[in-house]
Amino acid sequence: MTTPAPAPAPTPSANEAVFRKSLRDMLVLLGVLTVLGVGIGYLVDGMAGVWGALLGVGIALIFSGTTVISVLRTARSAPTTMMAVIMGAWLGKLVVVIVLLVILKQFDFYNPQVLFLVSIAGVIGSAVLDARAVQRGRVGYFEA
Secondary structure (H helix, E strand, C coil): CCCCCCCCCCCCCCHHHHHHHHHHHHHHHHHHHHHHHHHHHHHHHHHHHHHHHHHHHHHHHHHHHHHHHHHHHHHCCCCCHHHHHHHHHHHHHHHHHHHHHHHHHHHCCCCCHHHHHHHHHHHHHCCCCCCCCHHHHHCCCCCC
C-alpha cells in the first residue's frame, strides 16, 4: 500500500499577504518605539519614564495588534463572520484598555505623559502603516 501524499498547504491570499505585511510593519514600529520611548522616557523622568514608555507600547500593541490578528484569522471566512469577529475584538480591546487605564490611574510608578505620548504614537503610526499596506497591496477585485 502506498501512503497518500500530504495535502498541499493553502497558499495565502492577496488579502492575507497585505495584512501579514501590516502586522510585520506594526511590530517593527513598536520595536523602534520601545527603544526610543524607553530612552527618551528615561531622560525625561528616570525609571518612571521607562515604565510609562513600556506601558504605552503595551497599550499600542493591544489596541493595534488585535485588529490585524482578527483580520488574519478570519481572512477565509464569510464577510459577516469577519466583521463580527473584528467588531467583537474592537469592543473587547476597548474595554481592556479602559479597565487597564483605570487600574493604572491609582499607581505612581510610571509617567502618565510618557505613557500617553508613546501609546498615541504607536496607535497612530500603526494606523498609518495599515493604510499604507492596503494602498500598496495588490489585491484583485475577485478571487477564483
